Amino acid sequence: MIEFNNINQEPPYLLFKKKYDEAIxxxxxxxxxISISSYNxxxxxxxxxxxxxxxxxxxxxxxxxxxxxxxxxxxxxxxxISALIYWSSINVQIRMKARIQKxxxxxxxxxxxxxxxxKNALAISSNQSSPIxxxxxxxxxxxxxxxxxxxKICPQYWGGFSFSPFEIEFWEGNxxxxxxRDFYKLNDNIWHHSILEP
Amino acid sequence: MIEFNNINQEPPYLLFKKKYDEAIxxxxxxxxxISISSYNxxxxxxxxxxxxxxxxxxxxxxxxxxxxxxxxxxxxxxxxISALIYWSSINVQIRMKARIQKxxxxxxxxxxxxxxxxKNALAISSNQSSPIxxxxxxxxxxxxxxxxxxxKICPQYWGGFSFSPFEIEFWEGNxxxxxxRDFYKLNDNIWHHSILEP
Numbered sequence: 001m002i003e004f005n006n007i008n009q010e011p012p013y014l015l016f017k018k019k020y021d022e023a024i025x026x027x028x029x030x031x032x033x034i035s036i037s038s039y040n041x042x043x044x045x046x047x048x049x050x051x052x053x054x055x056x057x058x059x060x061x062x063x064x065x066x067x068x069x070x071x072x073x074x075x076x077x078x079x080x081i082s083a084l085i086y087w088s089s090i091n092v093q094i095r096m097k098a099r100i101q102k103x104x105x106x107x108x109x110x111x112x113x114x115x116x117x118x119k120n121a122l123a124i125s126s127n128q129s130s131p132i133x134x135x136x137x138x139x140x141x142x143x144x145x146x147x148x149x150x151x152k153i154c155p156q157y158w159g160g161f162s163f164s165p166f167e168i169e170f171w172e173g174n175x176x177x178x179x180x181r182d183f184y185k186l187n188d189n190i191w192h193h194s195i196l197e198p
Numbered sequence: 199m200i201e202f203n204n205i206n207q208e209p210p211y212l213l214f215k216k217k218y219d220e221a222i223x224x225x226x227x228x229x230x231x232i233s234i235s236s237y238n239x240x241x242x243x244x245x246x247x248x249x250x251x252x253x254x255x256x257x258x259x260x261x262x263x264x265x266x267x268x269x270x271x272x273x274x275x276x277x278x279i280s281a282l283i284y285w286s287s288i289n290v291q292i293r294m295k296a297r298i299q300k301x302x303x304x305x306x307x308x309x310x311x312x313x314x315x316x317k318n319a320l321a322i323s324s325n326q327s328s329p330i331x332x333x334x335x336x337x338x339x340x341x342x343x344x345x346x347x348x349x350k351i352c353p354q355y356w357g358g359f360s361f362s363p364f365e366i367e368f369w370e371g372n373x374x375x376x377x378x379r380d381f382y383k384l385n386d387n388i389w390h391h392s393i394l395e396p
Contacts, residue, residue, distance in 0.1 A: 035282055037235035037246045046244060048235045048280040050291055082246040084233055093248055122375050122396065131392040135378055138395060142376060177320050178340060180333055194329040198320065198336060 002032050008059040010191050012168040012184040016056070019092050019170065026089035034063070035084040038074035047074060060162040061096075062103060064111070066128035067157045075100050081163060091173040096165040103160030112154035120151040123158045169196070200230050206257040208389050210366040210382040214254070217290050217368065224287035232261070233282040236272035245272060258360040259294075260301060262309070264326035265355045273298050279361060289371035294363040301358030310352035319344040321356045367394070 002020065007013055023031055037048040049071060055062040061083065065072060075081065079101065085094040112120060125145040132138055145151075165186075172180040181196035200218065205211055221229055235246040247269060253260040259281065263270060273279065277299065283292040310318060323343040330336055343349075363384075370378040379394035 030286060033284065035233050035235075035246060035284075037233075037244050037280060037282075039237045039244045044276075045278055045295060046235050046237045046276075046280045047293075047295060048233060048246065048282040049293060050282070050284060078242075078244075080243055082235060082244045084235075084246040084248070086231065086233075086248060088228060095245075095247060097243060097245060119375060126395045128395055129379075130395050131381070132395050133393070135393055138376060138393075177317060178336060181327075183329070195331070195333055195336075197324045197326055197328050197330050 002053050003055050005055060005057045007056060010059075011193065012165075012170075012191055013056075013059065015170060015182070016094065016168070019087070019090065019094065023087040023090050023092070026087075028087050028089040031087065033085075034061075036063070036071065037082045037084070038071055039078040039080070040070070040074040041077040047071070054160075057162075059164050061098070061165070062160050062162045064108075064123075064158070064160045066123070066126065067102070067159060069128040072161070075161060083163065083165070093169075093171040093173070095167075095169040095171065096163075097167040098163035098165040100161050100163040103162050105154075105156075105159070108154050108159035111160065112158070113152050117146070117151040120154075121146040121149070124149055124151070124155055174198075200251050201253045203253060203255045205254060208257075209391065210363075210368075210389055211254075211257065213368060213380070214292065214366070217285065217288065217292065221285040221288050221290070224285075226285050226287040229285065231283075232259075234261070234269065235280045235282070236269055237276040237278070238268070238272040239275040245269070252358075255360075257362050259296070259363070260358050260360045262306075262321075262356070262358045264321070264324065265300070265357060267326040270359070273359060281361065281363070291367075291369040291371070293365075293367040293369065294361075295365040296361035296363040298359050298361040301360050303354075303357070306357035307352050309358065310356070311350050315344070315349040318349040318352075319347070322347055322349070322353055372396075 007017055032052045033050050034053045035048055036051050039046050051063040053063050079099050081098055081100045083096040125142045168184045170182045179198040183194050183196050184191050205215055230250045231248050232251045233246055234249050237244050249261040251261050277297050279296055279298050281294040323340045366382045368380045377396040381392050381394050382389050
């Protein structure tokens with residue numbers, strides 16, 4: 001599930017919420033799964049991965065991760081990303097381009113306090129995406145942290161990223177492939193709408 | 199469905215095929231849906247969209263599109279892409295980085311001949327991703343092409359892209375979030391395996 005707070009009242013946000021509600025009603029699983037793609041300028045490489053979208057606060061989409069992970073390093077090197085959602089239950093794809101930035105330390109601490117200690121133990125213990133000799137090692141490290149650490153204090157290397165889209169497309173699949181594509185683009189703080197060819 | 203031809207015998211390809219077969223057995227829908235992310239060097243922008251993966255021929259993954267579409271322009275400007283699959287039926291995510299290139303005109307003509315004329319009419323009629331005054335216009339244009347054109351001749355602006363990965367990660371979700379991550383990287387034509395932290 002995604003938590004919505006003071007959702008922005010511009011058309012693409014209202015449409016996002018409407019499609020979300022339709023997908024919930026249609027029994028969509030893993031509705032919070034969103035693919036985030038980044039560009040690492042130094043490596044000159046595009047990369048993608050799924051994250052769990054936690055909040056939409058006004059015009060900001062928020063998820064959490066390890067700040068030393070390859071994706072965080074890519075976001076710092078190039079702060080423009082793309083986000084992609086597919087809700088199969090309603091056959092809707094949502095595409096976004098956005099700028100991304102870290103959330104504040106206060107925000108992260110507050111959020112961390114209210115998560116389960118199991119999740120927090122993993123956030124503290126995992127040096128995300130680093131090679132490790134075996135999967136057993138992963139489990140050992142996790143169990144040690146669970147015993148030894150205060151699991152309500154958020155480490156500096158973990159927290160949120162917030163992105164605000166400047167383009168949002170809603171793509172609705174059609175059996176004939178004559179797909180419907182509604183495109184919104186932010187120009188001088190105004191959202192402009194157009195229809196795209198399938 | 200994805201068609202496999204002479205699948206490459208290296209470990210990451212065999213594992214890809216194994217996971218594909220498991221997902222099929224688990225009733226995975228839209229199994230051919232794959233997210234492709236690109237970087238447009240001129241615009242300095244990452245973008246993502248789903249495409250339908252059609253073939254895996256040896257070590258090449260192949261899909262088809264309009265060669266004038268924004269994604270095709272991005273592939274030409276920067277030939278490295280990322281590809282992302284999520285098969286919810288088995289909770290497996292597959293991440294790839296790859297180099298991408300066009301398939302040959304002969305290959306495209308041969309493939310086009312065997313597609314349905316409905317699909318071909320759309321391939322011919324759609325100036326993909328261009329703004330259009332209304333959705334009715336899309337349908338009118340499509341119906342006109344269907345009547346007027348030889349639907350077995352592939353236009354020069356339509357065809358395949360083939361990508362060969364140089365990194366492949368298999369991520370298996372676990373309820374505790376102690377996810378299993380198997381990572382394969384091609385170095386000097388040899389695939390190296392490692393385990394990544396969750």
